[in-house]
Amino acid sequence: MKTITRTVWILSLVSLFTDMASEMLYPIMPIYLESIGFSILLIGVLEGLVEAVAGLSKGYFGQLSDSKAKRAPFVQLGYSFSALSKPMMAFFIYPLWIFFVRTVDRLGKGIRTGARDAMLSAETTKANKGKVFGFHRSMDTLGAVLGPALALLYLYFNPKDYINLFYIAFIPGVLAVVASFLLKDKKVETASKNVINKQPKKKIGFFSFIKYWKQSSSEYRKVVIGLLFFALFNSSDVFLLLKAKDAGLDDTWVIGIYIFYNLIFALTAYPLGSFADKIGLKKMFVFGLIIFSIVYFGMGLTTNLYAIIALFFGYGIFGAATEGISKAWITNLAKDENTATAIGTFTAFQSIVAMIASVVAGLLWFYFGASVTFFVTAIATVFVIIYFLGNASLNKIITQSQKTTK
Template identity: 30%
Template sequence: MYLADRSAPAGAKGAPDRGPARTPAVASAVLALGTVSLITDISSEMVTAVLPLYLVAGLGLSPLGFGALDGVYNGVSALVQLTGGHLADRVRNHKLIAGIGYGLSALCKPLLLLAHSLGPVGVVLALERTGKGLRTAPRDALISLSTPAGLQGRAFGVHRAMDTTGALLGPLAAFLILSVAVDGYDAVFGVSACVAVLGVVVLVLFVPGTSGPSGPAGSARPAGPPVPADTAPAAPAVGVREALALLRLPRLRALAGCAALLGLTTVSDAFVYLLLQRRTGIAEQWFPLLPLGTAAVFLLLAVPAGALADRIGRRTVFLAGHALLLTGYGLLLWAPGRPALPFLVLALHGMFYAATDGVLPAAVGAIVPRELRATGLALVGTGQALARFGCSLAFGAAWTFWGTGPALCAAAAGLLCSAAVAACVLRPAHPPHPTQSPRGTR
């Protein structure tokens, strides 16, 4: 995808060199990382698609037990994000730390073949999520550092669309394997391990490494020959003190606080699918296909939503996504359990992710210095993921003791109040000039 460069005047016919006519709207690094994420997500979503039924129906876990395990599955990743982001900035090699994370996740997939009770499964999932936590911030930093500020939403949208293609293919692969294999769950875990190794190979071979950061926050490195390492200006050392100093940025504090507040009322995807199954009576063999609805809508809208956020403001799109999620909660609570209900809820679920998943890191990238980009992304991502960890535990407990109706009512009321607070806190300090490219969470 390219955007025409209209800044240069048109030259006369026969001019020897008219300069570059087109500038790539999406860097090659973004496309390479998108390919890695596509392959890795096929592997991860194969497991995620069957995990709720495997644990609840196969191992007999209660909703509270599943909520605890789902919290571990996501909470461990959140805690490790800070380590991954800080290490990537400290060693100034985002690809190395991301590669370690992808490799660790790939190594853990075969261990699911040996785990048949809550304890071992929890340990394996915690290790796998450790790998995800290590790679998330360095990967997003690679995307942000290779993209101009005015196109960050589009770049993250392209990456998330490719990532979601994997999320679309993963459950489909799991469904096909379960329908033909005798030991369906073990076959899913084995194939998932092989696909994860392929993702690591693509990362090593095709994703470019990073050099020292330079330039203002959100800017792209100018075109031209690379600066030799021995003549490039040395970047300041990145330590814990520099990382903590990021919290002095008012916009980053506001963004991190609002992301965490909204995360406290964002029910886990697995619970949404389980609620849909119980409301509509979907047969167990069709359950792995439910994430396909979310993934398909996310895939279609990720790039348009990112481009829209670049144009009208990331704050607006981010909050609109949570309003769509609130509508989905309302349908799960009060709409009749008719055949159209799953399609409506899954469509709203996918629209929510399209409007938030790539828009949030794009907003962070616009306000954090280059040399601390991975750390800033990790700070916001960790707060949001820990909040969702708490929501998984609370919703599982509420479902166990009170039932699905009161639990989802509480989540919907909390999301409504949190979105109102976020709208006030994230309001723009100054109205942007009409010709300015949007930045941050306007």
């Protein structure tokens, strides 16, 4: 079986173009919103609400994708929503309109996530799953390098010209949508087809995906509990960037170090994913957590600029060793007909938990300072590492999985 298939290439290019468009705007979004009258509080409320909408929708649309036995339409619609939202930001500056546009953008992510990852999983075997998901994350993150770099270049020659940047970001967004229409669905068995007497399909409600938690295997729940506990302390990258700014970097260099982190991520995701197939997905994920805890302990201890740059290098390694790997791991624990639901359920809970994590981190930073924020996260991560290493059931699952691929 060819490891990087046509479908994997298309999905990876679609993600690259979409991330290029999104990350082109990510560094300037708070600046733009402030320039049109948004307070820091209103920006926080806006981003929190739209992320909650996106998070919950991942579970719903993942289950809907499994129910319909379709992947490509959800991928195409989701990326179309995200692309259309880019120029819409420049039309009006009213708060309700901005909220609507940001919701459309994040809803697009919710629609596509479960179906896209299920489509990726269908192109793999257990022997190459880490490599395929790693390749996809590598291409996706390459967009996070190119987008901010292009934004910096444009704003260097056109300072504060944010409006036109929204129109420019529409171009890679359109390329992503065009590429997504090259995707073709494979035949997907639905859970209902496997039920005796073919009982009528149950109506899918917005929160129906929560029921999957009870129906899923104990192995799935054990893994997801560990992942969610980690997500509860893995706050927004903004806090790391604030640390870099406190160390003496100006705004341009802060964006530069963000690009540097994404570049390391992009360069290492594929080889680490490939290596994960050899040593086991769990071992690679735990390796990433160890790097993460070192980075956060380091951020809490140092104010040295060069040390912080080195820690951002480590943070890129962490991302490469965990983001794609966690989804690959989850797909190994789900039946083919429930893959999108399994991914959607996890990412829905993860989005909500991540929002809580950023609020908690902000409160810790405000009341106790940056060092305490980073130390608490690092210590919590150590407990997650112990949880995964000490869970005999997980070890048994990985061992059995490796035996079946030999």
